[in-house]
Amino acid sequence: MQRLWHAGSRFGWFLPDAPHARIIAARERGLLLLAALFVIVSQAGLALARAESPLSFWPILVWMACCAALHLALNTLLPNRDSAIAPVAMLLAGWGLVLIARLAPPFVSRQAVWLVISTLAAIGVALLPPALRQLSRYRYLWLLSGLVVLGATLVAGVNPSGDERAPRLWLDFGVIFLQPSEILKLLLVIFLASFLADKRDLILSTQIRVYRWLIPSPPYFAPMVLMWGFCMVMLVWQRDLGAASLFFLIFLAMVYVSTGQAGYLLAGSGLLGLAGVIGYGLYGVVRQRVDTWWNPWPEASDRAFQIVQSLLAVATGGIFGQGVGQGQPTMVPVVHSDFVFAAIAEEWGLIGALAVIACLAVLVLRSLRIAAQFPDKPFHSLLATGIGVALGVQSLLIMAGVVKLVPLTGVTLPFVSYGGSSLLSSFIMIGLLLRLSDPAGSLARHDTAPIIHKTDLAT
Amino acid sequence: MTTPILRLGRLFLLAFALVAAAAGFWAIAARDDLIARHDNPRNVLAEQQIQRGEITDRNGQVLAETTFTSEDVATRTYPHPEAAPAVGYYSLRYGIGGVEAELDPHLRGTLFLTPSQALLDRTLHRPLVGGDVQLTLDVATQQVAAAGMQGRKGAVVALNAVSGDVLALVSAPSFDPAKLDEQWDALTANPDSPLLNRATQGLYQPGTAFLPVVMGEALNRGLVTPETAWDGGLETQVASSILPCAGAPPTPITRIEEALIWGCPAPIQKLGAQLGTDSLAIGLDDFGLNAAPAFSLPTIASAATNGPDDVGLLAVGQSQLTVTPLQLALVAAAFANHGQMPAPRLVEATRPPGGEWADVPASGTPRGTISRANADAIAGLMHTAVSDGAAHAAYADRLSIAGLCGLAIRGPQQHFDTWFMGFATPPSSSVIAIVVLLEDTKNCSEAARIGREVLLAVVNEN
Numbered sequence: 051m052q053r054l055w056h057a058g059s060r061f062g063w064f065l066p067d068a069p070h071a072r073i074i075a076a077r078e079r080g081l082l083l084l085a086a087l088f089v090i091v092s093q094a095g096l097a098l099a100r101a102e103s104p105l106s107f108w109p110i111l112v113w114m115a116c117c118a119a120l121h122l123a124l125n126t127l128l129p130n131r132d133s134a135i136a137p138v139a140m141l142l143a144g145w146g147l148v149l150i151a152r153l154a155p156p157f158v159s160r161q162a163v164w165l166v167i168s169t170l171a172a173i174g175v176a177l178l179p180p181a182l183r184q185l186s187r188y189r190y191l192w193l194l195s196g197l198v199v200l201g202a203t204l205v206a207g208v209n210p211s212g213d214e215r216a217p218r219l220w221l222d223f224g225v226i227f228l229q230p231s232e233i234l235k236l237l238l239v240i241f242l243a244s245f246l247a248d249k250r251d252l253i254l255s256t257q258i259r260v261y262r263w264l265i266p267s268p269p270y271f272a273p274m275v276l277m278w279g280f281c282m283v284m285l286v287w288q289r290d291l292g293a294a295s296l297f298f299l300i301f302l303a304m305v306y307v308s309t310g311q312a313g314y315l316l317a318g319s320g321l322l323g324l325a326g327v328i329g330y331g332l333y334g335v336v337r338q339r340v341d342t343w344w345n346p347w348p349e350a351s352d353r354a355f356q357i358v359q360s361l362l363a364v365a366t367g368g369i370f371g372q373g374v375g376q377g378q379p380t381m382v383p384v385v386h387s388d389f390v391f392a393a394i395a396e397e398w399g400l401i402g403a404l405a406v407i408a409c410l411a412v413l414v415l416r417s418l419r420i421a422a423q424f425p426d427k428p429f430h431s432l433l434a435t436g437i438g439v440a441l442g443v444q445s446l447l448i449m450a451g452v453v454k455l456v457p458l459t460g461v462t463l464p465f466v467s468y469g470g471s472s473l474l475s476s477f478i479m480i481g482l483l484l485r486l487s488d489p490a491g492s493l494a495r496h497d498t499a500p501i502i503h504k505t506d507l508a509t
Numbered sequence: 510m511t512t513p514i515l516r517l518g519r520l521f522l523l524a525f526a527l528v529a530a531a532a533g534f535w536a537i538a539a540r541d542d543l544i545a546r547h548d549n550p551r552n553v554l555a556e557q558q559i560q561r562g563e564i565t566d567r568n569g570q571v572l573a574e575t576t577f578t579s580e581d582v583a584t585r586t587y588p589h590p591e592a593a594p595a596v597g598y599y600s601l602r603y604g605i606g607g608v609e610a611e612l613d614p615h616l617r618g619t620l621f622l623t624p625s626q627a628l629l630d631r632t633l634h635r636p637l638v639g640g641d642v643q644l645t646l647d648v649a650t651q652q653v654a655a656a657g658m659q660g661r662k663g664a665v666v667a668l669n670a671v672s673g674d675v676l677a678l679v680s681a682p683s684f685d686p687a688k689l690d691e692q693w694d695a696l697t698a699n700p701d702s703p704l705l706n707r708a709t710q711g712l713y714q715p716g717t718a719f720l721p722v723v724m725g726e727a728l729n730r731g732l733v734t735p736e737t738a739w740d741g742g743l744e745t746q747v748a749s750s751i752l753p754c755a756g757a758p759p760t761p762i763t764r765i766e767e768a769l770i771w772g773c774p775a776p777i778q779k780l781g782a783q784l785g786t787d788s789l790a791i792g793l794d795d796f797g798l799n800a801a802p803a804f805s806l807p808t809i810a811s812a813a814t815n816g817p818d819d820v821g822l823l824a825v826g827q828s829q830l831t832v833t834p835l836q837l838a839l840v841a842a843a844f845a846n847h848g849q850m851p852a853p854r855l856v857e858a859t860r861p862p863g864g865e866w867a868d869v870p871a872s873g874t875p876r877g878t879i880s881r882a883n884a885d886a887i888a889g890l891m892h893t894a895v896s897d898g899a900a901h902a903a904y905a906d907r908l909s910i911a912g913l914c915g916l917a918i919r920g921p922q923q924h925f926d927t928w929f930m931g932f933a934t935p936p937s938s939s940v941i942a943i944v945v946l947l948e949d950t951k952n953c954s955e956a957a958r959i960g961r962e963v964l965l966a967v968v969n970e971n
Contacts, residue, residue: 306517307513350546359550368537369536381550400537422514431514435510453528
């Protein structure tokens with residue numbers, strides 16, 4: 051197959067030709083082997099630094115089995131998929147396992163079990179029919195079920211740490227704890243993609259002009275805003291700032307992509323700022339996050355302890371890092387979940403931190419690239435966009451918080467942080483992305499023609 | 510929808526780049542400042558892994574050592590807290606002092622590492638292993654000196670007058686280096702400054718303890734002989750106070766040598782005026798009093814002896830002239846050692862980790878002062894001062910001790926300080942010189958008794 055970059059096409063750099071299925075499989079296998087090399091070397095370094103027995107490798111073996119299972123399943127189910135998505139996600143998940151073994155050893159077996167569940171879930175999603183009609187059709191059901199589990203958390207929520215004052219964001223199922231906001235995030239993306247795909251023409255055509263601005267007419271926009279407001283109220287009620295800001299930004303980005311009007315982004319950012327100001331006045335936790343972000347140094351041993359320790363970890367890492375198992379990242383409170391990025395910076399150095407940033411950027415760009423492949427299927431396009439935005443915004447929120455670029459919001463670093471619900475929802479998103487990246491699935495296994503011609507996009 | 514998707518992609522790229530830049534800022538640009546923060550727990554943790562070297566006295570008695578707790582945390586212990594003025598302290602919170610500070614690169618082990626080894630050790634997170642230090646100090650002598658100074662303010666320096674080896678170095682009040690962290694606030698707030706090393710860094714008026722220097726210089730210039738007659742007064746007016754003789758002569762003084770024996774300032778004040786400013790300045794130079802002695806601990810010297818001054822008052826150790834106890838101990842050593850002033854030495858030998866002991870020479874060089882004959886003449890007068898003079902409290906049957914008593918008026922409050930400077934030759938050792946300084950007292954017998962106890966301790970030791 052001839053591979054051209056279509057120099058004349060405006061999106062040539064963004065949408066190269068789809069390669070042959072065998073090439074895809076080989077490329078994914080190569081990337082997975084590279085990821086395995088990195089993860090194994092890291093685990094070996096950790097075992098050496100701590101003088102651990104070879105038995106400490108068992109989570110890595112589980113991870114490798116997951117890699118192999120995912121790769122083989124995808125070869126059969128989605129031969130024309132995007133070959134970078136699974137290896138990048140797996141690299142981050144494997145890195146996360148090494149980090150949890152390093153930072154919070156008692157949790158590593160639970161995380162390994164969650165990785166198996168998550169991989170199976172991703173394969174399950176890849177089995178869905180290409181039209182994804184069920185997702186689109188029952189959008190209110192999905193959203194409602196998401197809200198019901200969230201509501202259940204309000205009534206029967208717990209915190210796995212057992213701390214009475216800590217936010218109760220989890221549901222206790224005996225063997226596992228589930229964080230409903232992670233599930234709700236996924237369902238919200240599906241709901242918004244479906245709703246906006248259906249209504250965006252209507253929304254655009256019935257806009258009202260107010261002075262110079264076009265705003266959507268209330269009948270089409272109000273239900274969605276209400277739904278969103280409902281989510282926000284529940285989240286603020288639960289004091290889960292990270293999820294609240296994440297949901298809002300996902301909402302904004304998806305509205306922007308569906309309408310193409312940057313005004314929504316601007317207005318939304320203004321609203322977010324306003325919410326911040328109000329939150330600053332009303333909630334101690336918001337005030338603390340903003341104060342310690344703006345100037346942590348006077349309170350370095352008090353309210354700003356966590357962020358200052360995080361910056362010390364990043365500084366200690368320098369360019370090349372202290373080496374796995376050889377720094378002191380456990381000085382940072384809850385380093386294994388929210389602050390895992392600081393641990394990476396300390397032990398793998400700036401190089402490791404940049405690698406994580408690059409991996410997550412690749413995932414986001416690949417999602418958006420998949421989104422751009424469906425100019426005539428708005429649901430598919432918006433779903434891929436929503437997934438990319440959810441992963442990207444969540445990564446950015448926590449990484450930027452850890453390096454004091456924005457106030458801290460307690461969200462996990464996708465794939466890497468400790469947390470089963472987060473891993474599960476991230477892998478379901480990956481499964482959806484892979485599904486979307488190969489719309490024809492195994493039906494097109496022997497089809498060497500590109501699924502879509504870039505020239506279509508250029509028009 | 511492709512255009513907004515593309516724009517969103519660019520926005521994300523920008524945001525990821527910003528996070529990368531912020532991480533780079535902390536990891537590279539702000540790195541050193543952050544790592545140096547005093548609340549960086551990593552510094553303490555790294556410090557607690559260092560196998561810091563041992564400090565021992567001249568006989569191998571441990572003065573400071575590092576042991577590891579069951580959690581592998583290094584702790585510094587000081588079996589002989591009375592050696593603190595020389596040994597100093599090592600605190601994770603308040604830093605280092607004394608020999609612990611001056612030989613820190615050796616004790617930490619950084620001295621022995623080439624840059625490439627240091628980099629390798631850092632990369633592999635190998636904790637530092639330090640070298641050992643042996644001091645010239647003698648714990649038994651140090652203990653006697655510290656016990657004598659118990660409850661007083663002042664300093665004691667005892668050293669071998671030939672080799673310059675410091676056997677005892679006491680500054681009182683002192684501190685327990687093992688309890689520094691708990692007591693720091695009280696120590697720094699104490700008006701008597703227990704953390705100040707009076708022996709090496711306390712500047713005091715020498716007063717009449719300065720007489721032998723002026724006398725020696727006058728003898729050297731042939732201005733007088735010990736027998737030169739004197740029929741004047743004995744005391745001197747210093748500001749609004751009277752500087753009296755250190756002892757009470759039973760009969761009126763008739764010869765100038767008796768001024769030394771009884772520590773009387775007036776004859777020497779006149780001698781100083783005869784010598785003149787220039788000769789006296791040369792005398793100060795001869796005895797190294799214008800420069801801080803080179804030593805293993807920080808030392809200072811009075812910087813105010815060269816201006817226009819009352820040369821007579823200067824000659825009786827008043828006016829702007831100040832010295833440290835260590836400086837006067839070296840003056841005593843010069844008279845004890847026939848005019849040869851040794852270079853003071855506190856570090857006997859050092860040993861790299863796993864290596865052999867190597868002797869450490871004194872940091873300074875010995876210097877000649879006045880002629881042998883004149884030095885011996887003054888030394889003879891010092892013997893008389895103990896047998897029949899103001900310093901009789903230092904007299905011992907089994908050891909021939911020489912010494913002088915001196916009084917000085919210090920500061921605008923006109924406090925009296927008392928000096929005893931002397932020496933003795935134990936049967937099996939070379940001559941030992943000693944200086945005792947007591948603040949806020951006119952009782953020279955106390956100082957002389959402490960001096961005797963310390964000198965006898967050296968004899969017992971040998």
